[in-house]
Amino acid sequence: MKTYKIIVEYDGTDYYGFQRQKKHPSIQSELEKALSFVLNEPIRIVSSGRTDSGVHARGHVVSFSTNSDIERKNMLSGLNAALPNDISVKRVIRVGDDFHAQYDAKRKSYRYHVWNSPVPSPLRSRYSYQYTYELDIEKIKKAAKLFVGKHDFRAFAAKSRDKENTVRRIYDVRVSKKGNNISFTLEGDGFLYNMVRNIVGTLLYVGRGKFTEADVKTILRTKTRSLAGPTAPAKGLMLMRVIY
Amino acid sequence: MKTYKIIVEYDGTDYYGFQRQKKHPSIQSELEKALSFVLNEPIRIVSSGRTDSGVHARGHVVSFSTNSDIERKNMLSGLNAALPNDISVKRVIRVGDDFHAQYDAKRKSYRYHVWNSPVPSPLRSRYSYQYTYELDIEKIKKAAKLFVGKHDFRAFAAKSRDKENTVRRIYDVRVSKKGNNISFTLEGDGFLYNMVRNIVGTLLYVGRGKFTEADVKTILRTKTRSLAGPTAPAKGLMLMRVIY
Numbered sequence: 024m025k026t027y028k029i030i031v032e033y034d035g036t037d038y039y040g041f042q043r044q045k046k047h048p049s050i051q052s053e054l055e056k057a058l059s060f061v062l063n064e065p066i067r068i069v070s071s072g073r074t075d076s077g078v079h080a081r082g083h084v085v086s087f088s089t090n091s092d093i094e095r096k097n098m099l100s101g102l103n104a105a106l107p108n109d110i111s112v113k114r115v116i117r118v119g120d121d122f123h124a125q126y127d128a129k130r131k132s133y134r135y136h137v138w139n140s141p142v143p144s145p146l147r148s149r150y151s152y153q154y155t156y157e158l159d160i161e162k163i164k165k166a167a168k169l170f171v172g173k174h175d176f177r178a179f180a181a182k183s184r185d186k187e188n189t190v191r192r193i194y195d196v197r198v199s200k201k202g203n204n205i206s207f208t209l210e211g212d213g214f215l216y217n218m219v220r221n222i223v224g225t226l227l228y229v230g231r232g233k234f235t236e237a238d239v240k241t242i243l244r245t246k247t248r249s250l251a252g253p254t255a256p257a258k259g260l261m262l263m264r265v266i267y
Numbered sequence: 268m269k270t271y272k273i274i275v276e277y278d279g280t281d282y283y284g285f286q287r288q289k290k291h292p293s294i295q296s297e298l299e300k301a302l303s304f305v306l307n308e309p310i311r312i313v314s315s316g317r318t319d320s321g322v323h324a325r326g327h328v329v330s331f332s333t334n335s336d337i338e339r340k341n342m343l344s345g346l347n348a349a350l351p352n353d354i355s356v357k358r359v360i361r362v363g364d365d366f367h368a369q370y371d372a373k374r375k376s377y378r379y380h381v382w383n384s385p386v387p388s389p390l391r392s393r394y395s396y397q398y399t400y401e402l403d404i405e406k407i408k409k410a411a412k413l414f415v416g417k418h419d420f421r422a423f424a425a426k427s428r429d430k431e432n433t434v435r436r437i438y439d440v441r442v443s444k445k446g447n448n449i450s451f452t453l454e455g456d457g458f459l460y461n462m463v464r465n466i467v468g469t470l471l472y473v474g475r476g477k478f479t480e481a482d483v484k485t486i487l488r489t490k491t492r493s494l495a496g497p498t499a500p501a502k503g504l505m506l507m508r509v510i511y
Binding site for chain 1: 276277278323325343344347352353354355356357385386387388389390392393394505
């Protein structure tokens with residue numbers, strides 16, 4: 024047996040998220056289909072995590088084990104020939120047999136793109152969320168720093184069972200603006216379901232003046248989902264990389 | 268009567284080019300449909316030029332005249348509400364009644380994107396052409412300068428009738444590389460049918476070592492289409508702007 028990790032890029036527009044589903048196309052099922060074909064044996068992958076329906080990835084990581092002796096180079100080209108055009112494998116890396124793409128992940132980095140203009144941009148609409156309200160970028164940048172550190176992010180989780188551990192550490196939140204493009208880059212030790220999209224939705228409310236910094240502090244302290252901003256749409260979100 | 272020019276952005280993937288066609292969707296027919304609806308009278312537009320099936324635009328310019336007294340701001344928002352998601356109007360500008368989007372155009376600028384890697388990039392594939400061969404970027408940059416100036420570009424025109432004037436002036440060709448992305452930006456007083464895509468196809472042959480600088484000079488001098496490189500695919504091409 025040999026164990027590999029592979030770095031995957033995909034356009035999530037046409038998929039019902041990463042995780043395998045019975046009736047809908049998923050990134051996982053496409054990857055397993057291609058791997059099973061190229062390695063000529065049934066392959067089940069372990070993923071660094073799930074992404075939601077419509078979310079994209081530049082560096083999603085999955086691992087799997089195989090009896091195949093195929094060379095890495097041939098695995099790479101075989102997989103890219105077998106995969107649909109909206110999914111590609113960027114690298115194939117041999118790892119120790121004890122490697123686990125989910126449990127060994129130390130950090131993840133996500134980026135969210137906002138197109139801040141009353142005029143839509145067809146060339147950006149696939150990967151960014153059009154937000155028509157005027158935004159105060161300095162207020163957003165200041166409020167973004169409130170999320171850095173170890174916090175209970177229960178207020179920013181879509182659905183969390185009471186006993187679930189909703190404490191996560193965010194290492195950095197960077198907000199940058201270039202023309203009408205605003206990007207939010209978040210790096211953390213892990214993210215709850217919808218957490219990035221809920222943080223972005225909340226920061227957009229700060230930028231519009233609907234929330235103050237004090238409001239964000241209250242939301243974090245009271246851990247109340249209903250106080251936080253709306254969930255920003257999936258298409259603006261991209262998993263950038265997973266660090267081991 | 269009032270005359271306007273509008274700046275249009277579009278993702279050309281799903282259209283059979285700019286020009287109106289009987290049986291296929293075109294950018295022109297979508298624009299005329301939206302304009303006629305918003306201005307409440309039949310509108311025919313004059314375009315700065317045509318783009319091919321699959322070509323995109325960041326700043327295509329068209330003009331039209333109307334009896335409507337609608338404000339520009341309302342025209343802009345009305346048009347963007349009426350247009351499909353892959354076409355938008357970025358600006359509406361009042362111009363003199365003698366303005367003609369095609370005849371008054373002084374310069375046009377196009378950009379072509381190449382993704383130079385054996386590994387496909389799903390996140391870039393909509394707007395760039397994957398080229399798997401290794402390329403010598405310095406050779407490409409040098410050869411690109413050969414196109415600058417006033418030349419007979421007959422060898423780079425898809426179809427040119429014998430009597431057609433195929434002389435054009437190119438003001439600048441800029442080639443830049445960032446990671447695996449290579450972009451070609453061409454500015455000229457006008458471009459023949461497929462000219463940018465044929466120049467790019469030829470420069471890619473230079474980068475691969477199939478053509479030398481001397482070959483490019485010969486192609487320009489002999490004006491022979493069959494000597495030039497292949498036509499690079501439409502999806503990598505974008506009309507950036509039209510200058511009046």
